[in-house]
Amino acid sequence: MENKRKFHIDGEKIRDLDGFFREVARHLFPDIPDRDYNFDGLDDMLGGGFGTPENGCVLFWDNHHLSRACLGYEETVRVLERRLNRSHLSARNEIMKQIRTAKRHDGPTIFDEIIEIFERHKPVDDNSYSVELRLR
Structure with missing residues (x-):
């Protein structure tokens, strides 16, 4: 170092x-x-x-x-919602699932x-x- x-x-x-x-x-x-x-x-x-x-x-x-x-989770939801608005239709279900998980304060x-x-x-x-x- x-x-x-x-x-x-x-x-x-x-x-x-x-x-x-x-x-x-x-x-x-x-x-x-x-x-x-x-x-x-x-x-x-x-x-x-x-x-x-x-x-x-x-x-x-x-x-x-x-x-x-x-x-943390509040910012995670905000970022995922922004990503959802920009995403291709094929990715939306997965992003919505991640949003629901983050709203439960679960997941990364x-x-x-x-x-x-x-x-x-x-x-x-x-x-x-x-x-x-x-x-x-």
């Missing part, structure tokens, strides 16, 4: 999913124009080639407990999905472009 760049995002600045994307982009991808970020885009950017340091980095998520609350939250994406990019052996997430 000593030769890897270190970045900090602050959970106090993250109130919703868009705020999370803005905070991460501000630190990890400052040269990418502000746009409508999404999970697929985050996954691609963490994979490298978009500004992620070639030898990997460590991202400290300070006050993550505040973000966990803001990115937006926070959980973010953690899962970062888990896919954690360092493995000599993996350049890896991003190690540390919750603090």
